Amino acid sequence: MARGELRIYLGAAPGVGKTVAMLDEARRRIERGTDVVVGLVETHGRAFTARMIGDLEVVPRRTAEYRGASFTELDVDAVLARRPEVALVDELAHTNVPGSRNEKRWQDVQELLDAGITVLSTVNVQHLESLNDVVEQITGIVQRETVPDSVVRAADQVELVDMTPEALRRRMAHGNIYHKDKIDAALGNYFRVGNLTALRELALLWLADKVDQQLERYRDAHGIGKTWETRERVVVAVTGGPEGDTLIRRAARIAARGKGTDLMAVHVANSDGLTGADPALLAKQRLLVESLGGSFHQVVGGDIPRALLDFARGVNATQLVLGVSRRGRFAQLVTAGVGVTTSARSDAIDVHLVPHPEVGRGRLAVPAPALSPRRRLIGFALVLAGLPALAGALLPLRPDLSLPSEMLLFLAAVVGIALVGGIWPALLAAVGASLLLNYFFTPPTNQWTIAERENILALAVFVAIAAAVSWIVDVAARRTREAAQASAEAQTLSTVAGSVLRGTGPLTALLERLRETFGLETVTLLERRTGAGERPDRQRSPQSWDVAASVGGPPCCAPGEAQTEVAVDDSLVLALRGRTPAAADRRLIEAFAAQAAVALRHERLAEQAAQARPLAEADRMRTALLAAVSHDLRTPLASAKAAVDSLLGEEVAFSDEDRDELLAAANESLVRLGRLVDNLLDLSRLQAGALGVTLAEIGLEDAVPRALDELGPNGLVVRSDLTADLPAVAADPGLLERILVNLIANALRFSPPGRPPQVTARYQDDRVELRVVDHGPGIPEPDRDKVFVPFQRMGDRDNHNGVGLGLALSRGLAEAMGGTLVPETTNGGGLTMVLALPAAVSPGDGAATEAVERAVRERRHRR
Numbered sequence: 001m002a003r004g005e006l007r008i009y010l011g012a013a014p015g016v017g018k019t020v021a022m023l024d025e026a027r028r029r030i031e032r033g034t035d036v037v038v039g040l041v042e043t044h045g046r047a048f049t050a051r052m053i054g055d056l057e058v059v060p061r062r063t064a065e066y067r068g069a070s071f072t073e074l075d076v077d078a079v080l081a082r083r084p085e086v087a088l089v090d091e092l093a094h095t096n097v098p099g100s101r102n103e104k105r106w107q108d109v110q111e112l113l114d115a116g117i118t119v120l121s122t123v124n125v126q127h128l129e130s131l132n133d134v135v136e137q138i139t140g141i142v143q144r145e146t147v148p149d150s151v152v153r154a155a156d157q158v159e160l161v162d163m164t165p166e167a168l169r170r171r172m173a174h175g176n177i178y179h180k181d182k183i184d185a186a187l188g189n190y191f192r193v194g195n196l197t198a199l200r201e202l203a204l205l206w207l208a209d210k211v212d213q214q215l216e217r218y219r220d221a222h223g224i225g226k227t228w229e230t231r232e233r234v235v236v237a238v239t240g241g242p243e244g245d246t247l248i249r250r251a252a253r254i255a256a257r258g259k260g261t262d263l264m265a266v267h268v269a270n271s272d273g274l275t276g277a278d279p280a281l282l283a284k285q286r287l288l289v290e291s292l293g294g295s296f297h298q299v300v301g302g303d304i305p306r307a308l309l310d311f312a313r314g315v316n317a318t319q320l321v322l323g324v325s326r327r328g329r330f331a332q333l334v335t336a337g338v339g340v341t342t343s344a345r346s347d348a349i350d351v352h353l354v355p356h357p358e359v360g361r362g363r364l365a366v367p368a369p370a371l372s373p374r375r376r377l378i379g380f381a382l383v384l385a386g387l388p389a390l391a392g393a394l395l396p397l398r399p400d401l402s403l404p405s406e407m408l409l410f411l412a413a414v415v416g417i418a419l420v421g422g423i424w425p426a427l428l429a430a431v432g433a434s435l436l437l438n439y440f441f442t443p444p445t446n447q448w449t450i451a452e453r454e455n456i457l458a459l460a461v462f463v464a465i466a467a468a469v470s471w472i473v474d475v476a477a478r479r480t481r482e483a484a485q486a487s488a489e490a491q492t493l494s495t496v497a498g499s500v501l502r503g504t505g506p507l508t509a510l511l512e513r514l515r516e517t518f519g520l521e522t523v524t525l526l527e528r529r530t531g532a533g534e535r536p537d538r539q540r541s542p543q544s545w546d547v548a549a550s551v552g553g554p555p556c557c558a559p560g561e562a563q564t565e566v567a568v569d570d571s572l573v574l575a576l577r578g579r580t581p582a583a584a585d586r587r588l589i590e591a592f593a594a595q596a597a598v599a600l601r602h603e604r605l606a607e608q609a610a611q612a613r614p615l616a617e618a619d620r621m622r623t624a625l626l627a628a629v630s631h632d633l634r635t636p637l638a639s640a641k642a643a644v645d646s647l648l649g650e651e652v653a654f655s656d657e658d659r660d661e662l663l664a665a666a667n668e669s670l671v672r673l674g675r676l677v678d679n680l681l682d683l684s685r686l687q688a689g690a691l692g693v694t695l696a697e698i699g700l701e702d703a704v705p706r707a708l709d710e711l712g713p714n715g716l717v718v719r720s721d722l723t724a725d726l727p728a729v730a731a732d733p734g735l736l737e738r739i740l741v742n743l744i745a746n747a748l749r750f751s752p753p754g755r756p757p758q759v760t761a762r763y764q765d766d767r768v769e770l771r772v773v774d775h776g777p778g779i780p781e782p783d784r785d786k787v788f789v790p791f792q793r794m795g796d797r798d799n800h801n802g803v804g805l806g807l808a809l810s811r812g813l814a815e816a817m818g819g820t821l822v823p824e825t826t827n828g829g830g831l832t833m834v835l836a837l838p839a840a841v842s843p844g845d846g847a848a849t850e851a852v853e854r855a856v857r858e859r860r861h862r863r
Contacts, residue, residue, distance in 0.1 A: 004113040006155040008092065009122045012203040013196055015177035016163040018122035019043075019090055023052040025120060026088055030056075035085040039112075039119075040074040042090045046176065059087075064097040066777050067750040071097045076108045079117070086118045093127035093147040098780055106147050123147060125203040138198045139190055144786075153210055160207050165196035232261040235312045236289075236321040237338075240267060243323045243356040244285045250354050251321040252292040263294030264315060268307045280590025284569070287598060305341040312349055319350045379421010383429045386413060391436045398441065406441045407462050411469075418470040422477065426470030434463050507599040511551045514592045521578035522552035525596050526559060528571045545573075548600055553577070568593045572600070636669040643669070678738075693816050697728040697840040698736060700761050700770060707740035714748050717756040726761055728840040729768045731817050736837075739810045739821070743772040743833050746807060750776035750831070767819075767836045775830040784823045807833075 007025070009018040019041060026036045038058040043049040059079050061072035073096050079087050089112070094105040102108050109119050126135040129146045136142050152158065163171075169191055171177055178186055236251035238244040248265060255261040267282060286296040301307025312320050325337035343351045390413055394406055410433040418426030438448060507525070515523045525548040542557035550556075559565040562575035566589055574593040643666035646652070647659060654662065701722050708715035729736075747757035755775040762769055779787060788811045807821075814821040819837040826832045 002116055004116050004118040005157070006109065006113055007118070007120050007157040007159070008152055008155045009120070009159050009161050010152070010203060010207060011122070011124050011161045012163075012199040013124060013126075013168060013191070015168055015171055016161050018124075018161045019049055020052055021159070021161050022088060022090070022120045022122055023049070023056075026056060026086065029086055037079070037082060037084040037087055039079045039087040039089045040091075041088055044177075045179065048176065056088075057084075064100060066097045066099070068752065068776065073097055073100060074105060074108050076101065076111055079112060080115055083115070084117060086120065087112055089119055089121045092121040092123040092151075093145045095145050098777060104147070106151050110151075123152060125199055125206060128152065128206065131202055131206065134202065135199070139195050141190060158207060158210055160203060162200070162203075165193045165200065168196055169193070232319070233264065233315055233317040234261060234319045234321060235264045235266055235308075235315065235317040237308050237323075238265050238267050238282070238285050239323070240279075240282045240285070241323075242281070244281065245288060246356040247321055247323050247354055248285060248288050248292065248294075250352075252294065254319060254321065254352070255294070262315075263289070263292065264297060264317070265289040265294055266297045266299060266308065266311050268304045269298055269300050279588070280594050283591055283594030283598075287594070304338050305345060308338075308342055309345055309349070317349060319352065320346065321352045321354060324353050324355050376421050376425060379417050379425030380428070382417050382420060383425055383432055386417070387429060387432050387436060391440055395440060398445075403437075403441060407437060410437060411462060411466060414466040415469050415473070418473040423470050423474035426473065427467055430463050430466030430470065433466065437462070507549045507596060507603055508551060510592065510596050510599050511549055514589070514596075515552050515578075518576075518589070519579055520552065520576050522550065522555060522576070524550040524556040524562070524575045524577075525568075525600065526556065526573045526575055528573075548572070549596075564589075566590055566593045568597045572597050636673040640666045640669040640673070693732050693735065695730045695817065696733060698731055698733050699728045700726055700768065703731075703733065703736050704740060704759055704770075707737050707744060710737065710741050711745060711748070715744065718744055718748070719756060719758045721758060721760045723761070725763075726768060727763055729837040730840040731819070731837050735813045735817060739813050739835060740770075740772075742807065742810045743835065747772050747774035747776075747831075747833070750774055752776060763839065766839050768839050770835045770837070772833045772835070773826055773830065774832070775826060775828065778825060778829055778831045779823060781825075787823065788821075810835075 009021050011018040023041070026038075030036050036056070038053060038056050040061060041049070041053060041058075043053070059075060059082060062075035062078070064071050064073055074089060089105065089109055092106050092109060096102060096105060096108070102111075109121060112119050125131060126139070126143045127146050128149055130149045132143055132146050169187060172183060172187060172191055175183065232255070234251050234255040236247050238247060251265075252263055255263040265285065289296045297311065299307050299311050301310075308320065308322075311317075320342065322339045322342060325339055339351070339353045343353070387410075390410065394401065394409065398406075414426055414429045414433055417429040435448075439446065511523045511525065514520070526545045527548045529544055529546055545558050547555050547557065556562045556575035556577055559573045559575050562577050563580055564576040566574040566576070568574055572593075574589070574596060576589070643662040647654070647662055647666075701724075704720055704722060708718055708720070711718075744757060744759065751757050751774045758773045760771045760773065762771075787807050811821040814835060814837070817837060819835060821836075822834050824832045824834055
C-alpha cells in the first residue's frame with residue numbers, strides 16, 4: 001500500500017490563517033472529486049473558521065476523561081475505518097490526553113499516513129523542537145507542545161501562511177483570534193510587533209532551509225553538479241598558514257554584502273594524513289571563522305584544486321576565496337599554483353585571489369633529518385671503514401669473481417649503510433663504492449680508467465641504483481617517524497578531548513592534561529588587563545596580567561616568570577614552568593593553547609548564561625504574574641463588584657433571600673481573591689528568599705482537622721487515618737496549614753465520585769511522612785516535576801480555578817521548613833503527594849533542636 005502524503009501549513013503565530021488555508025485546500029480537492037473528511041479541526045471559537053467547515057463531512061471525535069474533566073481528541077480508529085483519500089488534522093504539535101494510544105497528535109498522523117491516507121495539517125513555528133528555546137528567549141513563554149523538526153521536514157509539502165505583524169494585530173484587535181477579555185493582554189505580551197517580526201523571520205528562515213534541502217535532493221537525484229546561484233555561499237580556503245586570518249576576514253566582508261549569505265572555511269588535509277598545517281594556527285582560524293558567523297570544514301585530498309572545487313560544488317557555493325601563492329617566482333614558472341589551477345577549473349564559481357603580506361615569501365623547505373645524529377655518525381663511520389674493508393676482503397677473490405658480482409656486494413653494502421645512517425652516508429657510500437670498483441676491480445685495475453664502455457654503463461647504473469635505494473630507505477624512515485609523531489599527537493589530542501568532556505571544569509582539565517603530558521611543574525593561562533600595553537617591562541609586571549586559570553605549583557603572575565610562553569592571541573598567553581619542551585613539541589603545545597582559549601570563552605559564556613538565567617526566570621514570573629492579574633484577579637473582583645453594585649442599586653428591590661445570596665457571592669469572591677493574593681505574595685517572598693518561617697512543635701492530629709475545616713463542606717468527605725503514636729513535627733503552623741489545604745483541595749478536585757481522598761501518616765528515619773492519596777487519573781512520571789512549575793495547569797482547560805500556584809507554593813513552603821514534597825503513584829491508580837517534615841523533639845533537647853534548625857538553614861542555602 002502506498003504511503004499517504006503529508007501537507008503542512010506553517011505559520012509564524014496563531015491567527016495567521018493556517019486552518020482557513022487548510023479548509024480552502026480541502027474544498028478545492030472536493031470540487032475535483034476527492035474524498036475528503038475532517039478528522040479534527042479546532043475553531044477556538046472563531047466564527048469564520050466554523051463557517052468554513054460548513055457542510056464538510058466531520059468524523060466524530062473521541063471523548064477522554066482526565067482529572068474529572070472530559071476532553072475530545074482525534075479518533076484515529078474512526079478515520080481509519082472511514083478510509084478517506086484526504087483527512088484534515090489540525091494542530092500537529094498537540095499533546096493528547098494522558099491515557100491515549102499515542103502521546104502526540106503527530107504520531108496519530110503517522111498512523112494515517114501509513115494507512116495510505118493523505119493528511120493536511122497545521123503547525124506554528126514556535127512548536128518546532130529546534131526553535132523552542134529561541135522562541136522562549138524572544139517571547140518569554142515556554143512552549144510545552146512541540147513536534148520534532150524531522151516530522152515537518154519529512155512532509156511532502158510545507159506551505160507558509162504569512163501575514164505582516166500589523167495585519168495580525170488588527171485581526172486580533174477586531175476579535176477574530178481571541179475572546180475580547182484576552183485581547184489587551186495578548187497585544188501587550190505575545191503579540192507585540194517585535195515578537196511577531198522575530199517569529200516571522202524564524203518561519204521564513206526555517207522554510208528557506210527546507211527549500212535548500214529539497215533543492216539539494218533534486219540536484220543529487222538528477223546528477224546536477226554545476227552551481228546554481230540560488231543563494232550566495234562564500235567558501236574560503238585556508239592552509240593553516242599566517243595568511244589565513246587575512247583571507248577569512250576578506251571572505252567575511254564579501255559574505256556580509258549579501259543578506260543571508262553563508263560563510264564556510266575549508267582546509268584540505270594531505271591524503272597521507274602525516275604532514276599538514278600547524279594545528280594551533282588551524283584552531284585559531286577555526287575560532288575566527290565561527291566568531292564571524294561561519295562554519296569550518298576539513299576534507300582530505302591529494303589534488304588540492306580538485307578537492308576545493310569538489311567541496312565548493314557539493315555545498316553549491318557561488319564564490320571561492322583563495323590567497324595568492326606564497327611560492328617564489330621560480331617555483332611559479334615551474335608549475336602553476338593552486339590558485340591558477342583552481343581558477344581554470346572553476347566554471348561558474350567566482351574565484352577571488354586575495355593578496356596578503358606573505359606573498360612571495362615561500363622558501364624551499366629542507367626536510368629535517370629522518371634519523372638521529374648518532375645513527376648518521378655510525379653511517380659515516382661505516383663508509384670510511386666498511387667500504388675499504390670490503391674492498392680488501394674481495395681483492396684475494398678477484399680472479400674468482402666477475403665485475404657484476406663485485407658490484408652486487410658493494411650495492412648490498414650501500415643499502416646496509418642507508419638503513420643505518422640515512423640518505424647522506426648512503427650517497428657518500430655510493431660514490432666511494434664506485435671509485436673503489438673503478439680502481440680495484442674494473443680493468444685496467446689499479447688506475448682510474450675504464451677500458452670497456454659497458455663497464456662505464458655498469459658503474460653509472462650502480463651509482464644510480466645506490467642513490468635511488470638510499471633515497472627510498474630515507475623516505476621510508478622519514479614516513480615512519482612522521483607516522484609515529486602523528487599517532488602520538490592524535491592520541492594526545494584524543495585524550496585531551498576526553499578529559500575535557502568528562503571534567504567538570506574543561507579549562508582546568510585541559511591545562512592539567514598539558515602539564516601531565518609534557519612533565520611541567522606549572523601551567524598558567526594569563527590574560528592581559530585592559531589598558532596594559534605590550535611593552536617589555538609590562539611583560540614581567542604582575543600588575544599587567546590576571547591569572548585566568550592555573551594548575552600545578554604556584555602560578556606564574558606574568559609571562560616573564562615562565563620558562564616557556566606561548567601567545568594565544570593579543571590578550572592571552574600560556575605560561576609554562578618546569579622543563580623546557582622540545583622544539584618539536586611546541587606545535588602541539590600551541591594547539592593546547594588555542595583550545596584553552598576556546599575553553600575559557602565557553603566557561604565565561606556559561607557564567608553569563610547562569611547569571612542571566614535568574615533574570616530570565618524573574619521576567620517569566622513577572623509576565624505570568626501580569627497574566628494572572630489581568631484575568632484571575634479581575635474575575636473575582638468583577639464578581640464581587642457586580643454583587644455590591646446590585647445591592648447598592650435602587651432599580652431592583654431584592655428580597656432578603658436574594659440579598660443574602662448576593663452577599664454570599666461577594667464574600668466568596670473576596671475570599672478567593674484574598675487567597676490568591678496571599679499565594680502570590682508568598683511565592684514572591686519564596687523567590688526572594690524573604691519568607692519568614694517560625695518553627696514550632698505541632699501535631700498532625702491538630703493540623704489536619706484545621707485544614708479540613710478550612711475547606712468547608714468539601715473537607716467533610718476526606719478520610720483521615722492518623723495514628724495516635726505519631727510524633728509532632730517541626731513546622732510553621734500557618735505554613736503547614738496552607739500546604740495541607742492546597743494538597744487536599746487538589747486531591748478533591750481530581751478524585752472520582754465515590755472515592756474521596758485519604759490522609760495518612762507514618763514516622764520513618766526521624767521524619768514524619770504525611771500522604772494525601774487520591775484515586776484520580778494520576779500524572780505520568782515524566783510530567784511529575786512539571787506540576788510544581790508556577791502558572792501552569794498541566795493541560796487543564798478550565799481557567800477559572802486559580803493560576804496554577806498551589807503545588808508550586810506548597811513545595812516551596814515545605815522546603816522552607818526543611819521538608820520535602822514529592823509525588824508518587826497510588827496503588828491501583830491515582831496520585832499520592834508525600835509531605836515529609838522533620839520530627840520535632842522535646843524542648844529540653846537542645847542538640848536535636850539545633851539539628852532541625854541546621855537542616856532548615858541548609859535547605860534555604862540550597863535555594
